[in-house]
Amino acid sequence: MTPNEGTLSVQDLISAFDRLTAEFAAAIGSLSTEQDMRAVQARYLGKKGKATELMKGLGRLPPADRPAVGESANRARAAIEQAVQSRLRDLAGADLAVDLERKLDVTLPGRGRRAGSLHPLTRVRLEIEQIFHGMGFEVRTGPWIETEWNNFDALNTPADHPARDMQDTFFVEGGFILRSHTSPVQIRTMLAGPPPVKIIAPGNVFRRDDDATHTPMFPQCEGLHVDRNVSFEDLKATLIVFVQQFFGPDTQIRLRPSFFPFTEPSAEVDASCFLCEGKQPARSTCRLCKGTGWLEIGGSGMVHPNVLRAVGYDKHDVTGFAFGMGLSRMAMLKYGVQDLRLFYENDLRFLCQFPTS
Amino acid sequence: MKISLNWLRELVELPAGTELEAVAQALTEQGLEVEGTEAKGRELAGVLVAEVLDIKPHPNANKLRIVRVRAGIREESVVCGASNVPPPGNRVCWAPPGARLPGGHTLDAREVRGVLSPGMICSEPEMGLCEQADGILILLPAAESGVEVAQYLGVVDDVLEVNVTPNRPDALSHLGIARELAAHFGTRLRPTDLATVSEQAGGITMDVRIDDPQACPRYTASFVSGLTVAPSPIAMRLRLQYCGIRAISNLVDVTNYVLLETGHPLHAFDFDRLSGPVVVRRARPGETMTTLDGMDRALLAEDIVITDGNGPVALAGVMGGNTSEISGTTRNVLLEAATFEPRSIRRTSRRLGLVSEASYRFERGVDANGIPFAARRAAALLAELGAGSVVAGMVDRYPRPSVPTKVKLRTAHLQRVTGVDYPVTFARKQLARLGITCEMAADGLVATVPTFRPDLAIEEDLIEEILRMGEYGKPAHKERIRSNATAQANPEAPADRARALLASAGLHEIVSWAFVPRSALAAVSGDGTQRELADGIAIQNPISSDYEVMRTSLLPGLADALKRNLARGVSDAWLFEVGRVVRRPAKPGEAPVERAHAAGLITGRRAAWLKPGEPVDFYDLKRVVEDLLRGFGLPDAQYRAPAGVSFLHPGVSALVTTGTGAELGCLGELHPAIARRLGIEPRAFHFELAIAPLAAATVSLRAEAPPRFPAVTRDVSFWSDVSLSADAQRAGFLSADEPLLRDLAVLEDFREPKYVPAGKKGMLWTMTYRAAERTLTDAEADAAHARVVKALANLHAIEIR
């Protein structure tokens, strides 16, 4: 195998190194692991390798020729290493290509436990709180079990007044009642400190009603703003901003005169129907607004002077507005729910449609 | 309240072309909400008022006759089977061919026993006017021949359902609604002509005395003699029927008609059954009477009674007594028109459960000054129907006259409350539309409020009246919003945080009633062993036994929801509720204690991909609780077994406390016996925590930078006594106070009896060691690990494996 060293010229040695490089590249061309390639590489560059054998001929050359041959040997070494690296890169490229062949059915579901849900009445309350928070209202709460004074008397609804019929009340032991609206929170807040007061009061309220459209417990959200020069115009502005954020920017409001013992003037609040937008011909068959073009959303008005007096505020100093709405009604409108009872049946097949927002 | 549009049109002028929708909209905009409308009588068409010309027998049938009728210029001979065909000159209702009757029946000419009959002569039921009647309908002779019967009788009408708020007694009548429309459209009321009533002098009378003017500010008695009780004419009956009142007889119908028209309740006494004089007073202690429904009523001093010489004859404003009740043979009548103290009427009618059209109006307030008009109207109607003669001389007792009140309105206050710079002249003009006259004052005006508007007492009331006429609908100005920065925290925030955490942990929020059946509290409290759960605050007037006591725990609601879901085939149910429970106060007389709780109840299987996973167990529940506590920033909560509560499995439950020992609640497997009582078959796991201590224990979040040097892990495997808890082992390791130990966790708790010595368990822990300022060497880690393991071994008997 080894050429007769005695006959080798400088030129021969240099070309032998070049041949060696080409031969190595061919030898590893079919190998697929680095380990196999390193084994072959050892046969060329190792202690008893072919390049080492060739280098033995270097000693017999005239010293002047030695650097050229050494350089050629170094080049061969580098080329062999490079061939290994290049071959490894090719192989890796082939692996990557194979790897990129993989395909999953991305339509199969994700793994692990699904997130749960927030009750629609919670979702709608949170949304309403956020809208009013943006207008500078603070959230206030109060107890369910209340005194008649906080729930009625302070709100200009004396005993034996027909207005008490508007809300059929639950009585609990100890001379208390279950609050029939969240208005006692307004009273408690005003009693706790001087004006200005700008609050909303969400929470459950209780009335002795149990049929298709009434539940004995239901959530309400009331608002109250008392300050110098708070007017009916401010009430209107607050309500229009609320309905436009809640139902959509094209929503309009309609206020209708009404009666609540604790406000004067009082108004029912209607929002224009977001389904038919109050326009014909869609309006006449609209199941949401029943053809009226309007959706009743709540009551409102200017705080009655007797209420201000009951909490020790001076009507010559401050005025205020209040409003209230039923959250079940708002959730029914918002989510297209037809049946109020669904909110209280706790059927997971219904509830799981309301992911956490 | 039902309002007839035809009736309104008789009482008020409306602009030409004002139809139902405009009337309904006007009322709704003015605060008298029209909740619905009902079209009446549209199915009756083409039936004509016809004069009877001649009656002949039918050639082929004894019971049939051939009636020659004329309607306008048309004349025909119609076959009729009724026995009450009136003599010639009278008016009947003829449905010629082409006429339509209710039920979609269209008339044609057809042969009846060999004689061609063009249509038929109709009875009331055939025209849909009532349920049942004998024979054909005979109209008054004054009816104009050829006119449509539907038009003549006012059959075609629209009825508006108007929601009148409790502050507007004046609007509880057709006249009141008419007044609102006149104000809206700027038109006038049509006067009712009472002058035509001819009064008969020198007839019956009776003295009246009011003993308690506060109870009865005004009482009038009118007298009608020579009464013939008979049905009222069809037009009146129809109108009452459309307004929801059953027609009875001329006398009763007239009192109801006047009630609906004027809002004044009238009461008719059988004059001959009264011994006189009439005295209005409060009931005396122990007094009783029999009301006309036959019930014996024990009276209280707050009741107002009408009495004659023999005692109470009526419960004023609420119900008459049976001794003076009118009947088919009544000949002479005392007709009462009065007003009574609203509070008393309300109390009496509530107490006795007698709510009527009359009591409804009396308790809202009846205008004393409108009484004579109503009384005269009733008398006039009775005379008009020919039912009897009106006796001259109404007895009128009016010890406490109501006078119009003066209410001051300051222009500045009007502008402050409305936010609009209305001039005072505008205010005066608006009020004038409602019949309220005003005098101008230096700083505003003084309004004179008619007595039929008791709701207008203060200047804010006037402001609403000023706005009510069209100002409510003016557009809003959004730029007025003043956004104050808010400082105070939302008190619901901790509860809402719990909701968000539990929902993201995979639970679904439910909402259950705040009241529960007593039996549910008995179940969860282990029949009272858990006292604070058993002894709920009772509702004194529950709707049903399902809602009789305030919940003391969220478990009954969750259990009920779980049971319902299982029954619907939903077997994987992870439920939570965040809401209040109500507990008895520490001291009697104090308000009950309301606390917000967060609770969950889970059953079903763990998540596994594309197939059902393992059944959930205690540790799935514990992960939920741990995530909740982590979310609140409680890193060091403690779990102590057993929970010692009635509703959890004694061996699979724990109390949860904060690191400082404050109690948060408990978690565990639902006690199998209680689960059975609650109707829950599969194993279910429950936790209930109080929100307030959870929020109070929240530690504000402090974050560390990630470590710069790598960590080294070492494991240790050993046998320990089964009773040595993981927490105790952890405490043992930590007693080494080893500064390099950064973390430790259980990898295995191995109890397979085949491999594990009796009373022992195999534990595998993994520890993480790291130094802050350098990379640890293996030797350092080994040494530290040896110190940590030794610390445990010093405290407890363990056997390294």
Ligand SMILES: [Zn+2]
């Ligand atoms: Zn609509």
